Amino acid sequence: MTDHNIRECQKSLDFVLGWFAKPIFIDGDYPESMKSNLSSLLPDFTESEKKFIKGTADFFALSFGPTLSFQLLDPHMKFHQLESPSLRQLLSWIDLEYNHPQIFIVENGWFVSGTTKRDDAKYMYYLKKFIMETLKAIRLDGVDVIGYTAWSLMDGFEWHRGYSIRRGLFYVDFLSQDKVLLPKSSALFYQKLIENNGFPPLPENQPLEGTFPCGFAWGVADNYIQVDTTLSQFTDPNIYLWDVHHSKRLIKVDGVVGKRRKPYCVDFSAIRPQIALLREVHVTHFRFSLDWALILPLGNQTQVNRTVLHFYRCVITHALAWRLYDEKFRAAQKGKISIALQADWIEPACSFSQKDKEVAERVLEFDIGWLAEPIFGSGDYPRVMRDWLNQKNNFLLPYFTEDEEKIIRGSFDFLALSHYTTILVDWEKEDPIKYNDYLDVQEMTDITWLNSPSQVAVVPWGLRKVLNWMRFKYGDVPMYVTANGIDDDPHAEQDALRTYYVESYVNEALKAYVLDGINLRGYFAYSLSDRSAPKFGFYRYAVNQFEPKPSMRHYRKIVDNNGFLGSETQGRLCPEEYTVCTECSFFHTRKSLLIFLAFLVFAFIISLSLIFYYSKKGRRSYK
Template sequence: MPAPRRLLLLLLAPPLLLLASPPPALGAPGQGAGTWARFARLPYPEDELFLHDTFPDGFLWGAGSAAYQSEGAWRQDGKGASVWDGWAAPGGDVASDSYNNQFRDAEGLRRLGLRHYRFSLAWARLLPNGTGAPSAAGLEHYARLLRRLRARGVEPVVTLYHWDLPRALQRALGGWASPALPDLFRAYAELCFRHFGAHVRYWLTMDNPYVVAWHGYATGRLPPGVRGGAAMGYRAARHLLQAHAKVWHLYNDHFRPTQGGEVSIALSSHWIKPQYMSEQNIKECQKSLDFVLGWFAKPIFIDGDYPESMKSNLSSLLPEFSEAEKKYIKGTADFFALSFGATLSFQLLDSHMKFQQVESLSLRQLLFWINSEYNHPKIFIVENSWFVSGSTKRDDAKYMYYLKKFIMETLKAIRYDGIDVFGYTVWSLMDGFEWHRGYSIRRGLYYVDFESHDKKFMPKSSALFYQKLIEKNGFPPLPENQPIAGMFPCNFAWGIKKQLICSSPFLDPNVYLWDVHQTKKLIKVDGILAPKRKRHCVDFAAIRLQISLLQETHVTHFHFSLKWSLILPLGNLSLINHTLLHYYQCFVSELLRVNITPVVALWQPMAENQGLPLSLAKYGAWENTETIQAFVEYARLCFKNLGHRVKFWITMNEPYVRNLTYTAGHNLLKAHAKAWHLYDKEFRRSQKGKISIALQADWAEPACPFSKNDQEVADRLLEFDIGWLAEPIFGNGDYPRVMREWLHQRNSVDLYNFHLPYFSEEEKKLIQGSYDFFALSHYTTILVDWEKEDPLKYDHYLEVQMINDITWLNSPSRTAVVPWGLRKLLKWIKSKYGDVPIYIVANGIDDDQNVVHDKLRIYYIQNYINEVLKGKEFLEFSVYNPFSTEIHSYEAPSMKHYREIIDNNGFPSPETPERWCPEELALCPECSFFRTRKSLLAFISFIFFAFIVTIFFIIYHSRRDERRYK
């Protein structure tokens, strides 16, 4: 039921509320066990895609904080000590100093557009000794805060107890281990309801009783640090449950009729998934949740008693409830308040509580489990987020993307799973003291400078992201995120890539007999050799099979690389593998026979010797200038032997710049340019082909769209990864200015000695413009940040932090699937290098090899090609080749899908007008002479026909005359 309607009913029916009782249980516990099987059956990858949609109207967006984490002022205005004071230095003595900065905090809430603010009351600030006379200063502090929130339209969500038990109660009574605490807590709650209840609609009795009971009284990891073992932990938990129930009944019986609020308890949980989808592992997962969340949730939401798995495993350790106590505890929550985050849900989870299963960050699955297990309660997420390093300042990209993931999963739970989630709380509003982690991590939307006297308070990237999200009430569909209908031009090139093709023909001259009776093997006949003969294409039996498989795809182009090290084993022309050259000749001839255009790369970097002949690899490879001339001679050989059949050449295919030194890259560029000019001067006129270089070009996206620093980092990475080789060829003949300036800066601090060579003016002229098209391979998009967060993914050389958007779809090898990155890349190339024709010569993704239906690859092909269609709408690219990576003897579903796109030449809609594309004839060299000289051939045919007719008549008349004179 929407929130306003719930409030209306409360106001209109106070007599009914006086008779309110805990809601009855609707189902049996354990129904959540079906969660794992249910999510395992959901369609892939559709269910993992980002959901562009909005939250229900009236959704409560908010942020939270806890008193000890943020207030500071630990001895100010007569505040009493809590069990946390003195536990860790400096602890929360000052923290964010929220006690003295109420206006600052309230304005921060207003700027974000939040609808609610969750905060906790400090028990020891209101009752310095935990009981007795209240502090007037404490009462006024919270009353003033509530007035400020209400003035800004922010709904208070108030926690009575967030771990900061008054120290006096711990020392005098033993804290929550004492049966006296529930009544004292009830008295404290009554004070709060009486003074603040008129301004508070949502109350939380306590936060995460699991942490308080287990780590406060069993393990001693947290204050009050009692190492009482499991027995004391379970005893403390019993008292916490009793205290909560007393407060709920207090409010229900005495304050709800006039104040109209709701009361619950904030329960924290992890999520866990089975190592294997077996019945036993699922039982262990269910047990793990029972021991953490169910420990408190089942008594409150189901039947007043502990989960059966706890009772059967813990025996006498678990205190029993009487029937009256069960009835009293059962149903004492008006909504399910859930906390899910790093500290509470995972870092403070003992390893044995996992029961040998695997932790997971799936908030959506946890919400579904709660919904199934506890009778479909309405759910308020009262704490959720992740963390960043304590050294991170305002660009908290990692935190922002975790936030994005959790909010998106909440949206899916609402829209896909039908779960009633009515509010979401980011933790926390500001940086503060993070419990056992101290100040080593940060979790705030606002950055707090703890070193400054006035605790400077500035919004982070996550705050700006959250602000925009609240404005839009989610992630509404945007036009650029929607697929478009349309068709590509008639001359659009569709292709497939295979890195290398190589087949050994049967060239053994010996004669064999087949022993069909005994050994079943071939036996060599000594002294007899088969006669030598000229090589024929039929010797390469595999060619026809490969070509037939290619034909079935309906592609127009096929891209592959020659193997330099096999064609010229010694690296020079002294030894040429003519057999392999003949194989390549046969292969491209067969391609042309079936009207498939070959796109041939001269050199492909390989793990073995960099793809170079051993003699070149041994003596410096591309570091050695002699490799330049060796490449040119190799190119000349290939042009001579294959050029009359190959019309698209790639000099170097995907040279991976991360593996190149600056000297190697320098020589590689000169080798490419010389090969290009060689073709241009000696072969282009007769062969009429095109030639260029193919660069690997993945897109780099700023992690924080609001950060100029991140944009600068992304630009730098693109220049080093793409511009390094592209700018000299497609730009001004020299390396990007960004590279030279960055390396000069790095060298100036005497930490590095990077030398980026210089081209002579003659070399610049040689390299500049040495292309006929821009060929690129594109696979994925990466996010980059300037703030160092994860040392394992930090590039010290470029000062770039690589991070993940965990909402992105990923392949089994963790390659991100980001279709729009390709469109952004194409736009970037156009903006830098003008209207150069573009060939995408490689684009694809790995998929699970054990799955027959490669659904991820289908999604990848569909959406990446659609992004190129969007690009063609405004960028006017000439050609696109979404080359796959392999050809198989079986037809994968993705290949069928790709063929459909090819046959439709894109994505036509019913409204798309029909377009007739003339069918191209086979592009064989033997046919080109006749095809281009049709008129001449017709005339010659006519003359030949006339000549034959004339000869016929001459012979006929001569013979008739002979008969006449006889």
């Protein structure tokens, strides 16, 4: 921010607040910025008038909220200012500017659409944010705020906006005769907040100390295995001459082909560094997907990357082996096969609203139940889906035959889910851009939630809720969280957000296991490196080098402890499954370089030997 911007900001606040605040709380006179800009309009106070005005207030009464007439101002009177809900910043500025007065917030709130009735989620979350900002100003900044008043008690006529918006805690039907006042969700929320005198810590949100069971699958997920498709000396049958004297390059000899050796997966050297990274994180499992865009770069079969396709045949061979294992060896060796579900949690925006709860359940069935119910439940699509689509006259959802249902139902050994965030849903249509007409649902977020750079909300308790919902719907099946992660600022040296995210979400998984009895068998963080998932990785990637971020070390500590050890928690009782070797990563990732250096050393020794031999032979000839 430049000095000019600071002066403009100060001028804006002088015109809005200082007009009255400076004479009363400072020196009895108008701000200098107003006097210099409006010298012909502002009166001059005498010294006796200044003394009479100064100090004529027992507290600073503040009204803060949307300036509904803001757009009516002349542009030059706005001083480039924009509306902002940052109440905490304003309270701190008032405290410093006007000699630490007691502040009473006498009017504060927001507004919703005039069509919104009693479930005013948008207003409720703005109210929550404002009161949280006030609490932070008191506790963290030392501002002396002595009271808070929400605006307003009931819906009314809002100046030039008329009845097109609503700002009340109580709903009023303006077309009815009796005008009965009905409490909105915001009123119930505010009532509960007053009873609690703020936001007391909830027991369910406190960190839990404890460990996961022995054999818990700690893993990392990635989009796909990175494969270097450059032909190696083993997979390239061509013969080359090294043009040492001129171009210094290899020149292919036309018409001459060497004996081709059968290629193997280990020929792809790019796999080795990734395995070394997995060892460094201390995880026992790795989940990845096939990169079909790399196999079919044009999106069809006109151009097929045969080198990569061969590599993925190795993976397919592994998958076929698992299918064979499933058919012939499952009973004896207990193999496991399943399907991974995308399962972000859907929370009712208004917990007091039955309609919001119904909307949330509908979205969960469409998002998760669509695939989960046939496999883990009844063998058919969710009843909620069929009823809703029939209501919408959409009959595209197929019906399974009895034989198909028998084949589909129970075709799993565990339940795998990917979870990243939580979304709020409301049945009231407030924002057309985020309204889903197909499901009649308004998507929104709690503006007090922490967000990533890409605006993904960090809501750890959502993971615990979705695990419990899965258990309620599909029984006590073994569960694996196969992907869970967040993006962070790629330019930040410390990826603090990811560190907080991983610790908080793993702790919620621990609560689900310890407190709720969820049969949780494993957790996979997303993702391994920024190379395949930019901004999501535990490792930065640049110029064929992987650099661990602080979040990787934090996750490794959780893995090593098999959870969260406390002062009263016993140490890890599970047997060690690996030996820590800090040098291994170096040698694994630089094996080719070390071989080359060894060759240079060997060549140097041979050269010295030859020089010594011929120099000695030359001396003999001379004699």
